[in-house]
Amino acid sequence: MLHCIYEALESSRKAKLNVTYMLVRKPIQESLFLLETIVVNPNDFAAKLAVDPLKLRGEKAGGLDAHTRRIQQVLEKLGEEGRFSAEYIAQLRYNKSEEDGFDGICNLAMHLFTEHRAIRTTPLNINFIFSGWDEKCTQWAYLYSRLPYLLIYTHCVVEHLCERIAPTHPTYLNDMQRRIAALAVLWREQMEPAYVAEPIDKLVSYNRDWLIGHCLSAGYPAPSESDFVKMAFTGAFPREGKMKVLLRNLRYRLRAALNRRSARRVRQ
Numbered sequence: 566m567l568h569c570i571y572e573a574l575e576s577s578r579k580a581k582l583n584v585t586y587m588l589v590r591k592p593i594q595e596s597l598f599l600l601e602t603i604v605v606n607p608n609d610f611a612a613k614l615a616v617d618p619l620k621l622r623g624e625k626a627g628g629l630d631a632h633t634r635r636i637q638q639v640l641e642k643l644g645e646e647g648r649f650s651a652e653y654i655a656q657l658r659y660n661k662s663e664e665d666g667f668d669g670i671c672n673l674a675m676h677l678f679t680e681h682r683a684i685r686t687t688p689l690n691i692n693f694i695f696s697g698w699d700e701k702c703t704q705w706a707y708l709y710s711r712l713p714y715l716l717i718y719t720h721c722v723v724e725h726l727c728e729r730i731a732p733t734h735p736t737y738l739n740d741m742q743r744r745i746a747a748l749a750v751l752w753r754e755q756m757e758p759a760y761v762a763e764p765i766d767k768l769v770s771y772n773r774d775w776l777i778g779h780c781l782s783a784g785y786p787a788p789s790e791s792d793f794v795k796m797a798f799t800g801a802f803p804r805e806g807k808m809k810v811l812l813r814n815l816r817y818r819l820r821a822a823l824n825r826r827s828a829r830r831v832r833q
Contacts, residue, residue, distance in 0.1 A: 566596035570716070582704045583693040586667070586674035589708075593658050593667060593715050598623035600722050601639045632659050643725050648771045649718055653764035657711055665762065667715075670707065710760035713752050714768060717745060737817055740800040743779065746772035747788070747797040 573588035599621060603610045613620045626632060637651035660666040662683045669684040673692040679685060686692055696704070727733070753761075753769040776796075777787045785802040792803040801810045 590671035
């Protein structure tokens, strides 16, 4: 899943946007569906995996309403109902009929010709083949206005599962959450007005409010716009000294090295 997302973003950087959208589809539909299945009911996941793995395919889950209900259950398990919209996550991942959704555009990128009424290939056309610079700019604008929303949600799902296997130190988790929240605020500021959506504003507003409360509770002032930039790339609190940030990041690396050494000893 992570390799596909990485290569999708690399392909986007090279303006190979048909490859980007081809690679994005499986992670946000199938891989994320599997992780959500584990979150909702790990025992049911284990039983299906042992007896009939084909029942773990996302296309067997039902229509858009079924996906929305599953995602809502996941958000409740994560305690993230205030940050994300289950309906919007389902729409972005599975709804061909909406203009605001990845499924349609990913199918256009993957197939030369499509017949679904919402994404039917137009006359004298072959999907994505004749994309000029204007079309690429639109494809870029959509990708970068929507994919971060799904990636932030994916991070929450993955962290929820991983903390039950190998718990991460709370200081490091808060540091990463500061960076993600600050990046979300900066992402929204760069978004073209035509791509603004209410669920995205809800996510960004939640992150901004969390950052303000988090900084105040840690004894630092509320972050300004310039603080968001520094926080996004270093995890620094507002007015926090560079040496303190450097030492904290050094402790992370030392702790990671010790954990790797301990893991090698266990394997031996």
